[in-house]
Amino acid sequence: xxxxxxxxxxxxxxxxxxxxxxxxxxxxxxxxxxxxxxxxxxxxxxxxxxxxxxxxxxxxxxxxxxxxxxxxxxxxxxxxxxxxxxxxxx
Numbered sequence: 001x002x003x004x005x006x007x008x009x010x011x012x013x014x015x016x017x018x019x020x021x022x023x024x025x026x027x028x029x030x031x032x033x034x035x036x037x038x039x040x041x042x043x044x045x046x047x048x049x050x051x052x053x054x055x056x057x058x059x060x061x062x063x064x065x066x067x068x069x070x071x072x073x074x075x076x077x078x079x080x081x082x083x084x085x086x087x088x089x090x
């Protein structure tokens with residue numbers, strides 16, 4: 001598995017940079033933050049995080065959101081500002 005990038009603190013970029021077809025550094029950043037959070041999330045990434053949003057990213061974000069106790073629309077797998085901040089990114 002490729003090494004995750006060093007996670008840095010950056011302002012939340014908004015939900016429009018995540019989801020199907022999105023390719024950018026924010027996708028890589030959130031995937032890397034999830035991998036660094038532990039085995040549960042790391043194991044979802046068979047090939048490691050990348051700049052291209054995938055169903056793996058959405059599943060990992062959703063699992064993290066559910067672990068925060070969020071349900072329904074609050075655990076949709078798309079990072080919101082609270083998800084971003086709880087991952088230590090903002």
